[in-house]
Amino acid sequence: MAVVFERPKSLIDIPTHYCPGCTHGIVHRILCEVIDEMGIEGDTIGVCPVGCSVMAYDYFNCDMIEAAHGRAPAVATGVKRTNPDKYVFTYQGDGDLAAIGTAETVHSATRGENIVVIFINNTIYGMTGGQMAPTTLPGQVTQTTPFGRSPQLAGYPVKVCEMLSQLTGTAYAERVAVDTVPHINAAKKAIRKAFENQKAGKGFSIVEVLSTCPTNWGLAPADAIKRLQDEMIPYYPLGVYKDVEEGVFANAEGGNE
Amino acid sequence: MERNLMKGNEALAEAAIRAGCKCFFGYPITPQTELAAYMAKRMHKAGGVFLQAESEIAAINMVLGAASTGVRAMTSSSSPGISLKSEGVSYIAGSDLPAVIINVERGGPGLGGIQPSQADYWQATKALGHGDFQLLVYAPASVQEMVDAVVTAFDRADKYRMPAMILADGMLGQMMEPVEFPEINPNAYDKSGWATDGHKFKREHHIINSLYLKPDELEKSITDRYKKYDIIKETETDAELYLTEDCDILVCAFGATARVVKSAVNAARAEGIKAGLFRPKTLWPFPVKEINEAAKSAKKLLSVEMSMGQMIEDVKLAINCSKPVEFFGRTGGVIPTPAEVLGEIKRMGGTL
Numbered sequence: 001m002a003v004v005f006e007r008p009k010s011l012i013d014i015p016t017h018y019c020p021g022c023t024h025g026i027v028h029r030i031l032c033e034v035i036d037e038m039g040i041e042g043d044t045i046g047v048c049p050v051g052c053s054v055m056a057y058d059y060f061n062c063d064m065i066e067a068a069h070g071r072a073p074a075v076a077t078g079v080k081r082t083n084p085d086k087y088v089f090t091y092q093g094d095g096d097l098a099a100i101g102t103a104e105t106v107h108s109a110t111r112g113e114n115i116v117v118i119f120i121n122n123t124i125y126g127m128t129g130g131q132m133a134p135t136t137l138p139g140q141v142t143q144t145t146p147f148g149r150s151p152q153l154a155g156y157p158v159k160v161c162e163m164l165s166q167l168t169g170t171a172y173a174e175r176v177a178v179d180t181v182p183h184i185n186a187a188k189k190a191i192r193k194a195f196e197n198q199k200a201g202k203g204f205s206i207v208e209v210l211s212t213c214p215t216n217w218g219l220a221p222a223d224a225i226k227r228l229q230d231e232m233i234p235y236y237p238l239g240v241y242k243d244v245e246e247g248v249f250a251n252a253e254g255g256n257e
Numbered sequence: 258m259e260r261n262l263m264k265g266n267e268a269l270a271e272a273a274i275r276a277g278c279k280c281f282f283g284y285p286i287t288p289q290t291e292l293a294a295y296m297a298k299r300m301h302k303a304g305g306v307f308l309q310a311e312s313e314i315a316a317i318n319m320v321l322g323a324a325s326t327g328v329r330a331m332t333s334s335s336s337p338g339i340s341l342k343s344e345g346v347s348y349i350a351g352s353d354l355p356a357v358i359i360n361v362e363r364g365g366p367g368l369g370g371i372q373p374s375q376a377d378y379w380q381a382t383k384a385l386g387h388g389d390f391q392l393l394v395y396a397p398a399s400v401q402e403m404v405d406a407v408v409t410a411f412d413r414a415d416k417y418r419m420p421a422m423i424l425a426d427g428m429l430g431q432m433m434e435p436v437e438f439p440e441i442n443p444n445a446y447d448k449s450g451w452a453t454d455g456h457k458f459k460r461e462h463h464i465i466n467s468l469y470l471k472p473d474e475l476e477k478s479i480t481d482r483y484k485k486y487d488i489i490k491e492t493e494t495d496a497e498l499y500l501t502e503d504c505d506i507l508v509c510a511f512g513a514t515a516r517v518v519k520s521a522v523n524a525a526r527a528e529g530i531k532a533g534l535f536r537p538k539t540l541w542p543f544p545v546k547e548i549n550e551a552a553k554s555a556k557k558l559l560s561v562e563m564s565m566g567q568m569i570e571d572v573k574l575a576i577n578c579s580k581p582v583e584f585f586g587r588t589g590g591v592i593p594t595p596a597e598v599l600g601e602i603k604r605m606g607g608t609l
Contacts, residue, residue, distance in 0.1 A: 041456075042457040045325075178303075
């Protein structure tokens with residue numbers, strides 16, 4: 001009998017620690033499908049964040065580094081600059097990437113660091129039990145916004161793709177979601193494009209993935225998907241925010257050491 | 258061997274490149290800026306990477322990333338910047354990674370000042386970051402010693418898979434002295450058993466990590482590291498003993514301060530006071546055997562530091578408080594003079 005569907009080879013076959021209904025598993029899978037399809041597992045180094053995916057190093061079969069909270073892009077920079085022929089990706093949540101690691105995110109993007117950033121936006125801190133994230137929606141109830149996020153008190157959410165698309169060093173920024181099969185397929189295509197960009201040396205590529213956190217949202221998995229569709233996508237529109245076909249250094253001026 | 262007149266900060270950079278450092282990540286801060294500037298000029302030609310990071314925090318994490326792939330990596334800063342790096346240093350130690358960190362100390366706390374200081378002794382030797390760990394700490398006293406310390410630091414960092422620090426100060430970083438660069442053939446350490454440089458489908462995947470959620474596993478990782486520290490305490494101490502054989506007063510000082518003290522010791526000897534100098538060249542591990550050897554004939558000890566007194570605690574511990582230990586220091590960027598130290602020695606000599 002022909003095998004028509006199997007686990008990606010670069011995704012280690014062990015149970016994960018993720019909650020039921022969490023979409024990390026989907027993103028792990030499509031990322032690993034891309035790594036397999038490109039045949040690059042042996043040349044790839046991944047960098048994990050602090051957050052729910054902190055232990056992703058146990059799941060991805062490529063070499064992995066566990067970074068301090070928010071520092072994954074800096075760690076990835078150190079890896080990539082000394083190993084320019086390798087593929088380097090970070091896998092980060094919203095608190096990691098858009099709060100404590102904002103400087104590392106912005107500056108790796110503006111340097112045109114030739115890495116891939118997979119950004120999981122689920123509007124909440126999952127690992128620590130559901131506190132306000134930089135991407136928490138106005139009005140959203142979390143442990144630290146018990147009456148709903150008040151912009152007057154807690155400010156507005158960070159729209160990461162919109163922000164990073166303003167930087168010359170960003171080659172590619174796309175926001176995707178993993179709520180439906182067509183969206184999942186589009187998300188995989190975006191991740192593939194990001195890695196192809198790295199292969200071609202185009203510069204910084206980020207794929208923002210709208211994801212769910214049923215546990216900390218207090219919703220059943222199916223309801224969590226519905227919230228993603230009804231509340232998140234309107235606030236965080238899907239689409240390509242930046243795509244520099246020729247790469248960010250094609251017309252670079254200045255000293256070339 | 259060719260002798261060059263070089264500024265301390267530039268000599269540190271040149272020594273690192275010659276020791277096989279392949280990347281430098283840094284952030285500007287006085288009084289170590291010449292080091293990064295030198296790296297910016299030289300590193301690319303030497304086939305390495307220079308990158309000015311957006312922060313001290315990013316710089317140390319870039320070092321962590323590069324070191325994870327088995328490359329010799331370094332960062333440098335001065336006191337306030339080292340505080341920012343402390344998170345990354347803890348992660349480097351907890352991930353068993355080699356790296357070299359240079360601190361060209363200035364006065365603190367806070368923004369402090371930009372003149373020389375030794376007030377980061379505690380930070381370097383006791384707590385450069387959270388958790389149970391140590392880093393190797395070298396305390397050179399001349400531009401030539403800084404060169405030698407960098408070479409040793411890279412070697413031992415690789416040998417023991419741990420961070421190593423050069424604890425210099427603004428005086429050493431800014432002074433110019435003749436320096437010779439020895440022929441350096443860095444030992445090649447096999448990192449293929451742990452480096453995350455891509456497995457090429459030829460081995461299991463490697464993980465660089467400092468997270469252990471099970472307490473007994475975390476405890477084991479730490480106790481294993483402390484076994485390594487025990488070996489280092491036995492084998493890696495280094496100190497200079499000067500006129501200590503018959504000394505009544507043993508003056509203890511490290512780094513640039515020790516040069517001031519040496520002048521004072523010579524002046525005391527000229528006046529018939531039997532003074533000697535104990536100068537630790539490694540601050541961690543502290544040269545316990547060496548100081549006990551140096552203090553054999555001493556009736557009193559004096560710790561002289563550019564701080565309010567930090568190393569003095571290790572001096573007392575090392576001799577088990579068996580003799581009186583007094584302190585003299587200047588802080589905030591003020592450098593003690595030989596006359597001041599001589600005055601202290603004479604005062605102590607008068608009450609023997």
